[in-house]
Amino acid sequence: MKLHEYQAKSIFADAGIPVPDSRLATSVDEALDAVDEIGYPAAIKAQVHVGGRGKAGGIKIATDREEAEEYAEEILGMDLKGYTVDSVLVEAGVDFVDELYVGVTMDRGEGKPVLMVSTEGGVNIEEVAEENPDAIAREHVDPAFGLHPYQARKVVYEAGVDADVALDVASILSTLYDLYEENDASEIEVNPVMITGDRDVVAADAVMNIDEDALFRQPELAEMAEASYEDDLERKAGEYGFDYVRLSGNVGIIGNGAGLVMTTLDLVDYYGGSPANFLDIGGGAKAERVTQALDMVFSDDNVDAVVFNIFGGITRGDEVAKGINEALEQFDEIPKKVVVRLAGTNAEEGMEILNTDLVEVEKTLEDAVQRAVQNAEEVTQ
Amino acid sequence: MSIFVDDDTRVVVQGITGGEGKFHAGQMIEYGTNVVAGAVPGKGGQEVDGVPVYDTVDEAVEAEDADASVIFVPPAFAADAIFESLDTDLDLAVAITEGIPTQDMAKVNKRLSETDTRLLGPNCPGIITPGEAKLGILPGNIFSEGNVGLVSRSGTLTYQVVDNLTERGLGQSTAIGIGGDPIIGTSFIDALEAFEADTDTDAVVMCGEIGGEDEEQAARFIGEHMDTPVAGFIAGRTAPPGKRMGHAGAIVSGSGTGTAQSKIDALNDAGVPVGDTPEEVADHVEDFL
Numbered sequence: 158m159k160l161h162e163y164q165a166k167s168i169f170a171d172a173g174i175p176v177p178d179s180r181l182a183t184s185v186d187e188a189l190d191a192v193d194e195i196g197y198p199a200a201i202k203a204q205v206h207v208g209g210r211g212k213a214g215g216i217k218i219a220t221d222r223e224e225a226e227e228y229a230e231e232i233l234g235m236d237l238k239g240y241t242v243d244s245v246l247v248e249a250g251v252d253f254v255d256e257l258y259v260g261v262t263m264d265r266g267e268g269k270p271v272l273m274v275s276t277e278g279g280v281n282i283e284e285v286a287e288e289n290p291d292a293i294a295r296e297h298v299d300p301a302f303g304l305h306p307y308q309a310r311k312v313v314y315e316a317g318v319d320a321d322v323a324l325d326v327a328s329i330l331s332t333l334y335d336l337y338e339e340n341d342a343s344e345i346e347v348n349p350v351m352i353t354g355d356r357d358v359v360a361a362d363a364v365m366n367i368d369e370d371a372l373f374r375q376p377e378l379a380e381m382a383e384a385s386y387e388d389d390l391e392r393k394a395g396e397y398g399f400d401y402v403r404l405s406g407n408v409g410i411i412g413n414g415a416g417l418v419m420t421t422l423d424l425v426d427y428y429g430g431s432p433a434n435f436l437d438i439g440g441g442a443k444a445e446r447v448t449q450a451l452d453m454v455f456s457d458d459n460v461d462a463v464v465f466n467i468f469g470g471i472t473r474g475d476e477v478a479k480g481i482n483e484a485l486e487q488f489d490e491i492p493k494k495v496v497v498r499l500a501g502t503n504a505e506e507g508m509e510i511l512n513t514d515l516v517e518v519e520k521t522l523e524d525a526v527q528r529a530v531q532n533a534e535e536v537t538q
Numbered sequence: 539m540s541i542f543v544d545d546d547t548r549v550v551v552q553g554i555t556g557g558e559g560k561f562h563a564g565q566m567i568e569y570g571t572n573v574v575a576g577a578v579p580g581k582g583g584q585e586v587d588g589v590p591v592y593d594t595v596d597e598a599v600e601a602e603d604a605d606a607s608v609i610f611v612p613p614a615f616a617a618d619a620i621f622e623s624l625d626t627d628l629d630l631a632v633a634i635t636e637g638i639p640t641q642d643m644a645k646v647n648k649r650l651s652e653t654d655t656r657l658l659g660p661n662c663p664g665i666i667t668p669g670e671a672k673l674g675i676l677p678g679n680i681f682s683e684g685n686v687g688l689v690s691r692s693g694t695l696t697y698q699v700v701d702n703l704t705e706r707g708l709g710q711s712t713a714i715g716i717g718g719d720p721i722i723g724t725s726f727i728d729a730l731e732a733f734e735a736d737t738d739t740d741a742v743v744m745c746g747e748i749g750g751e752d753e754e755q756a757a758r759f760i761g762e763h764m765d766t767p768v769a770g771f772i773a774g775r776t777a778p779p780g781k782r783m784g785h786a787g788a789i790v791s792g793s794g795t796g797t798a799q800s801k802i803d804a805l806n807d808a809g810v811p812v813g814d815t816p817e818e819v820a821d822h823v824e825d826f827l
Contacts, residue, residue: 208780263640265720265750265787268647300644341639370786371639373614400784404776415718415784416692416747419773420816423798426776427814435777437784440636440675440693468697470663470677471558501697502677522698523815 158367158382159206163246165363168340172332175359179248188229189222191247197221198250201228205240209281213237218250240388251359256349257318258282258293259330261337263344270298270337272309272330274316278349304334325358326350340378341371390434390457397449399436406431408533409454409463409493413438413472421466421526430530433460441471447480455492462532463495464525465516467504474499474507485515494532498525540667540712541687541732541739542630542656543606547671550575550595550604550628552611552619554586558634559610562675563587566608569678571671574602577622595626606630608664608673616660617642624653632673633660633723640786643721650723657723661785663693663715676713684709686823687733687766689726690745691718692785695773695816699745702820708827711739718747718785726756734764741767741826743819744810746801748774749788753801761808769822770805770812772798 160168166176180191181204192199203215210216215237219225225247235242256279264271275293277285285292294316296308309331313323333345346364353359372379382395394401400415404422408430412418415437422432434457438450454463467477477499485491495516499507511518517532519525549566553559554576564587567573573589575598582593592598595607607628611619616635623631624646638660650657658665664674668681680697682704690696696715703710714729716722726744733739742764746753753772760768775798777783779790790796802812813819 263644263720268644268721270641270644299648300641301648338641341641343640368640368786369782370613370637371641374639400782402778402781402783404778412694414692414694415788416690416695416745416773417698419692419747419777419783419788420695420698420771422777423773423775424815432776435781435783468694468701470693470697471675500701501680521817523817 158369158372160365160367160381161204161206162202162363163204164381165365166360168336168365169360169363172336174329174332175357176363177249177251177359177361179246181244182229182247183244185226185229185233188233188245188247189226192219192222192225195247195249199225200248200250201225201232202246202248203232203235203237203242204244204246205237205242207238207240210237215242251351251361252353253351254354255319255352257326257352258348259326259333259350260344260346260348261333261342264297267297269300270334272296272298272312272334274312274318274326274330276317282348298334303338304331306331309334319352322352322356322358329358329360341368341375342366343368390453393453393456397453399438399450399453401453402435403457404432404434405459406433407459407461407537408529409433409457409460411436411438411450411454411463412466413440413442413468417466417468421464421522424523424526425464425530428527428530430533433457442476444476444480444483447477448484451481451484451495460493461536462529463493464529465495465497466522466525467499467501469499469501469504471502473502474504475510478507478510481516482510482512486512491515496525496529496532498522540670541729541736542712542714543665543667543671543673545670547606547673548572548574548602548604549673550577550598550602550607551589552577552595552607552609552623554578554589554591554610555581555584556610560586562610563589565678566672569672571673574604595622599626599628604628606673607632609633609635611635613637613639617646620646620657620660621649624649624655624657627653628655630656630658632658632662632664634662634664634674636661638719640720643719647721658714659717659722661719662717662722663696665712665714667712668710674715676715680704681713682709685711685738685740685827687711687736687739687742688713688745689729689733689742690715691747692745692773695745699743699771699816699819702816703743703823706820706824708820708823711736718787720750720787726752727759730756730759730764730768734766739766741769741823743769743771743823745771745773747772747785747788748777748783748790748798749785749796751796754804757801757804757808757810760810767826768810769819769826770810771816771819772801772812774798
């Protein structure tokens, strides 16, 4: 789960990390009130979960009130890589002479958190990692002990950060690691950390992602997550508690288990269709969840046809069939054709229950996917 | 023959009095697994399906000589339950629980490196040696005895591929779900190494998915160390970068690592044919045997 920049920065500020003065604004008037308080130059920054906001036109620097108004009007409500901008962060411009990258994340291969520092800040760090991996200094942390303060200093010196600011940067990095642990973060990144002409160190951007599996013990962050849904369907999925990802195609996909649902998406693509979503109803789903899943997929206007693929382990075919019947019997006319494939636990019982006047049935995964792709093609023709 | 579990494995079920634990302990017993004990704090002295319950894993091992555990404990307490298994020096701990915080698993992983216990999972369907023993939630009826080893990150995808194999009379020696989380115990390489050493496994299926670099590392291992033929499958070819596809570990990062294509290429380079569909995976296995 991703936090917005303004949310992450407020967590940083509370922990004592220097951040620029800023206000959140959801209208042009609010943005102008904010610049009046903060002064110029001021950055107007779109608050959406999209990387490369600057390049896409989501960050502008205003040097006077006229520009501030122009940029706020331009950015608020704009479409940024498919996301509508509802709010902007208005932030005091920082007069910097140098930019660094610092981050904390989990190294999956090592199974340990890792600190990262680079003097090539302000640019796409993934490109740096690929083209010049030596430009990023790394230090693994033993999760049983936590961070030793020397490790933060070591990695900062190793990266070649200027000596006069090195200890300030190490102190920020050390605080970031504390925040990483306390908040069950999966990743924290500050790119750039700016060094001013007066040799002050400021966190000018903030990326903070939280481990969704730890939200049960992070109630305040869980509330922020709810505030940050940007798509009505994703919000609905959140309420239902589904693993759901919206894609751009027109074949709706429902299944059980992440690997099998991904495989179903891949097969839709393989047979010439285009998947509209990933929707995993999870293990052991009862009829009600099946009904909710169909409701989700039907409410996506992009969907022209649906494939429902269940291989029951702990999920039972008869429960799934009951749910499909319940969901479809409420319609006078079925909104979108549904192809069902049931296998595994109680699949035969399910096939007996399933109202085949309402759905099409296939025996194998491959056949079910091909039929759904065909159904979608018929709609678009 | 088989790997990791067989007729002799003696199982303690952690969380046997909970809904999932009780149901699946029953299923395991029905399959013929030696479930010798349960362990649930505060429930010592009770019985579930005739299985004695102890307060601690230590007592269960002492009294019933258990050498493996299966963990059905909710996410908030699951890391603690895994530590209990590791500290009791069991041979094998199978963690079924989905949704354990990654930072908890980092601590478990550190402890794991100091013990001789094999951890399978978490967030996995478990392991089955058809006709002998099943530890976990896999539906026993789709498996059949045979000489194909299977290792997979995903549960239901395992069932799909096993179904394709069984349908053609291609039985399995052992099937293992290693789990879909970013930090797991037994890796692809651990399982492949064991299959290579198993004289009754004549072909192996490896089902991977997007995220991380485990499949790439496994491909290198196959190329350098395996004579047993391997067929592959990779889920998530159509997954967009930056989106978590259900499993916490199934995410393509922006920098191009963890993509399906990089995994398929690595496997092909190691001489492993990768099926476009589960059906094609079964075709490849049929060709091997």
